[in-house]
Amino acid sequence: MVPTTPPPTLHVASGDLRAQEVDVLVAPAFKGEIEGPGTGAVLGALGLDGFPVSHAFRGDVGQTLRLAAPDLPARSVLLVGLGRMVDADAAALRDAAATAVRAVPDAPSLATTLAQIHPTAASVHAVAEGLLLGAHADQRWRTQGDERAPALTRATVLVPSSRSAGAREALARAAITAGATRTARELVTTPPADKTPAALAATLGELCADLDVEVWGPDELAASGCHATLAVGGGSEHGPRLLRLRYAPRGSTGRVALVGKGVTFDSGGLSLKDRTGMQAMKSDMAGAATVAAACAALGELGVRVTVDAWLPLVENLPGARSYRPGDVVSHPDGTTTEVVDTDAEGRLILADAVALAAATEPDAIVDVATLTGSAAHAVGAYAGALLCDDEGLLGALREAGRDSGERLWPLPLWPELDRFLRSDVADHRQVGDSPAGDPGSDAILAGLYLRRFVGEVPWLHCDLPAAWLGSGMGWGHLPEGATGFGVRTLLSWLGPDR
Numbered sequence: 001m002v003p004t005t006p007p008p009t010l011h012v013a014s015g016d017l018r019a020q021e022v023d024v025l026v027a028p029a030f031k032g033e034i035e036g037p038g039t040g041a042v043l044g045a046l047g048l049d050g051f052p053v054s055h056a057f058r059g060d061v062g063q064t065l066r067l068a069a070p071d072l073p074a075r076s077v078l079l080v081g082l083g084r085m086v087d088a089d090a091a092a093l094r095d096a097a098a099t100a101v102r103a104v105p106d107a108p109s110l111a112t113t114l115a116q117i118h119p120t121a122a123s124v125h126a127v128a129e130g131l132l133l134g135a136h137a138d139q140r141w142r143t144q145g146d147e148r149a150p151a152l153t154r155a156t157v158l159v160p161s162s163r164s165a166g167a168r169e170a171l172a173r174a175a176i177t178a179g180a181t182r183t184a185r186e187l188v189t190t191p192p193a194d195k196t197p198a199a200l201a202a203t204l205g206e207l208c209a210d211l212d213v214e215v216w217g218p219d220e221l222a223a224s225g226c227h228a229t230l231a232v233g234g235g236s237e238h239g240p241r242l243l244r245l246r247y248a249p250r251g252s253t254g255r256v257a258l259v260g261k262g263v264t265f266d267s268g269g270l271s272l273k274d275r276t277g278m279q280a281m282k283s284d285m286a287g288a289a290t291v292a293a294a295c296a297a298l299g300e301l302g303v304r305v306t307v308d309a310w311l312p313l314v315e316n317l318p319g320a321r322s323y324r325p326g327d328v329v330s331h332p333d334g335t336t337t338e339v340v341d342t343d344a345e346g347r348l349i350l351a352d353a354v355a356l357a358a359a360t361e362p363d364a365i366v367d368v369a370t371l372t373g374s375a376a377h378a379v380g381a382y383a384g385a386l387l388c389d390d391e392g393l394l395g396a397l398r399e400a401g402r403d404s405g406e407r408l409w410p411l412p413l414w415p416e417l418d419r420f421l422r423s424d425v426a427d428h429r430q431v432g433d434s435p436a437g438d439p440g441s442d443a444i445l446a447g448l449y450l451r452r453f454v455g456e457v458p459w460l461h462c463d464l465p466a467a468w469l470g471s472g473m474g475w476g477h478l479p480e481g482a483t484g485f486g487v488r489t490l491l492s493w494l495g496p497d498r
């Protein structure tokens with residue numbers, strides 16, 4: 001088998017882009033015929049006056065143009081477009097760096113002035129993350145290498161010499177945050193037969209070997225009242241687990257709980273999905289992968305808050321022991337839910353885990369989950385939807401999203417929808433029964449449902465449409481398939497500055 005491409009080594013250097021002895025010089029360009037740092041000099045060395053060098057390349061976001069460089073030590077120059085100069089923030093630099101790496105898959109080495117557009121550590125961090133994420137190619141199930149997999153092994157990030165110390169720190173931090181993101185991608189990419197609940201619990205436990213790790217089997221789940229999780233996992237031969245992770249730094253400054261949905265494969269259960277609906281359902285454990293990958297990086301980043309993670313892991317299959325529409329399941333807080341749709345399994349297992357987390361009275365609970373198609377309808381494929389009625393917590397996660405370049409957008413928790421979660425037989429109804437059907441409300445109703453289990457604890461739910469992108473949907477630092485979306489936002493939120 002072909003291994004996952006190792007991360008390229010990154011270096012900070014100062015000096016002239018033209019003089020770099022690498023395969024490709026990555027030179028930024030803005031829309032409006034404006035050259036980025038070093039770009040004019042490189043074009044001059046190629047005997048070009050500057051922009052536009054071709055009618056096709058106008059410096060738009062996502063555009064690249066490769067030029068041969070016969071008179072330079074480098075083999076070629078890659079112009080990478082950043083769009084309008086005013087829009088070229090750190091997130092744009094991250095995306096441009098990843099786009100550049102994927103545009104030259106044959107190049108083992110490159111140098112770039114992208115981080116010189118803004119002379120800050122944040123821009124060096126963003127460019128480094130873009131290079132590392134763009135170079136990632138998971139080939140564990142191939143016997144022949146994929147020609148689209150980047151060959152990059154070495155990249156030089158050029159910065160002014162006065163900034164090299166800060167830039168080196170930013171590179172070291174990017175290696176951790178991008179590494180955690182790559183880990184989450186690989187967990188999601190893993191075929192579902194290779195990550196049954198018990199197998200995934202073992203894999204995540206190894207990943208987090210530096211943390212306190214506990215794996216609950218069916219007996220512990222029953223003893224703690226997680227009957228919804230047991231019901232959802234009942235149809236599979238591979239029974240449910242709950243993985244507990246605890247990161248407890250000395251001199252801890254607070255305590256937060258993270259919850260991640262870990263449906264290792266979601267067939268829909270008896271409410272069976274169709275062929276296309278089931279295709280990417282190995283990605284339904286992306287919430288758990290995101291939380292575990294982030295937790296594994298907390299120590300290296302020097303995070304100072306205690307983090308408790310609650311990861312329910314189940315496989316949702318039809319079978320003789322499947323749970324049924326009409327069943328009533330109970331949760332650790334003693335309340336009951338009427339099952340309506342066995343394909344809405346995520347909110348049931350999250351309710352159990354959120355109730356367990358709330359009982360420990362942390363400062364905040366953040367749950368991440370690939371929960372509803374409705375969230376993707378609302379915010380699109382490239383984003384996460386936030387549901388939260390605590391302004392402080394919502395603001396902190398939105399700021400972390402801006403810092404990580406992950407697009408997060410809030411949806412409302414309209415109180416008048418809550419009555420559609422009333423059941424005729426139980427305390428809660430699993431999905432809404434609004435008379436109009438109202439499919440657009442499902443992401444909101446899932447949030448309202450989960451809020452019933454958080455008690456007084458500040459809580460935020462993040463629905464993750466962007467955890468998986470379909471064929472042809474790759475863009476910027478997000479590849480098609482597993483993206484690892486959410487890991488860097490969690491790490492930014494929890495970061496040592498918190």
Ligand code: MN
Nearest residue numbers: 266343344345
């Ligand atoms: Mn489902």
Ligand code: MN
Nearest residue numbers: 263266284346
């Ligand atoms: Mn699901």
